[in-house]
Amino acid sequence: MSLEFVQYPAQSAHKATVIWLHGLGDSGDGFAPVAPQLNLPAELGVRFVFPHAPVQPVTINGGMEMRSWYDIKSIELDKRADEEGVRESAEKVEALINTEIANGIPANKIILAGFSQGGVVSLHLAPRFEQKLAGVMALSTYMCAPHKFTDEAKHTDLNVFMAHGSHDNVVPMSAGKSAFDVLTAHNMDVSWQEYPMAHQVCAEELHAIRQWLIARLS
Numbered sequence: 737m738s739l740e741f742v743q744y745p746a747q748s749a750h751k752a753t754v755i756w757l758h759g760l761g762d763s764g765d766g767f768a769p770v771a772p773q774l775n776l777p778a779e780l781g782v783r784f785v786f787p788h789a790p791v792q793p794v795t796i797n798g799g800m801e802m803r804s805w806y807d808i809k810s811i812e813l814d815k816r817a818d819e820e821g822v823r824e825s826a827e828k829v830e831a832l833i834n835t836e837i838a839n840g841i842p843a844n845k846i847i848l849a850g851f852s853q854g855g856v857v858s859l860h861l862a863p864r865f866e867q868k869l870a871g872v873m874a875l876s877t878y879m880c881a882p883h884k885f886t887d888e889a890k891h892t893d894l895n896v897f898m899a900h901g902s903h904d905n906v907v908p909m910s911a912g913k914s915a916f917d918v919l920t921a922h923n924m925d926v927s928w929q930e931y932p933m934a935h936q937v938c939a940e941e942l943h944a945i946r947q948w949l950i951a952r953l954s
Contacts (some may be wrong), residue, residue: 737790739828740764744771745783751781752756752845752953753836753868755829757789757854759876761802767851770937774946779952787832788823789853805853813911817856817880826861833865843867845942851875851937852907857917859896863889863924869951871895873945876907876935879915889922896926898949899941901933 742764746752757799758766764786789803796808800869806821829848834844845872850858855877862872868891879885896919900912909930919926927948931938 737770737828738831739787739790740792741785741787742768743786744768746783747778748781749774750783750841752840752847753783753785754847754849754949755787755832755836755843756784756873757787757805757829757848757850757857758803759852759854760794760804760808763803770942772940774949776946776949776953778788780950782949782953785832785836786888787829790828805857813878813908813914817878818834819881820862822857822880825857826864829857830865833869837867844870845953847871847873847949849873849875850877852877852935856880860897861879863891866890868894871897871948873897873948874912874915875937875941876901876904876912877915878911879918882915882918885918885922892922892924893922895952896924897929897945898926899929899931899944901935901938902930904934904935906935 750807756767768786776782789805792800792804793799793801794804805816805825812878844889848858854872858872859874862869900909931941
């Protein structure tokens with residue numbers, strides 16, 4: 737079943753796309769207000785797509801059903817991401833990317849972004865995708881199956897923007913740093929930003945995201 741989404745249309749002829757995945761229990765509507773706030777130059781023609789994760793039971797929340805990119809069975813970070821679920825969601829997001837490509841947007845004008853759970857899926861999919869994307873944005877997140885990265889990554893020259901809050905008590909910053917270390921060990925083009933915030937996004941971070949998106953999509 738294909739993913740439903742909300743979108744923010746390009747402010748001129750459509751030339752580039754940002755696909756932005758939300759965190760656990762949120763929806764595409766959660767990050768949709770960010771698109772106009774970023775106020776990207778209209779001539780870049782950037783369309784934003786904010787998919788909704790499927791509704792499914794989440795073990796760690798007593799089996800309660802909520803929007804989730806994968807099940808979380810354990811709070812322990814090395815067991816937190818259900819690999820099968822991550823791969824299933826990655827396939828669904830891959831279909832969204834392929835639709836953009838079929839509509840004439842080249843892979844090098846497509847950014848995959850994600851916050852928390854959405855960041856896990858983005859970090860998993862982007863290096864494994866058949867074509868090299870313009871970049872991946874991984875916010876307040878961690879990595880699924882880092883031990884398989886060497887064998888599975890197709891693009892180790894991918895540009896990655898990582899940001900994390902130093903007071904994050906949901907995904908500790910050390911988990912983000914571990915993912916950063918895996919990427920840098922593969923000589924990936926990865927930048928790291930940290931902010932004095934919790935599990936969230938702040939204004940200073942959005943400013944950095946804006947600069948990065950302009951650089952990647954100009």
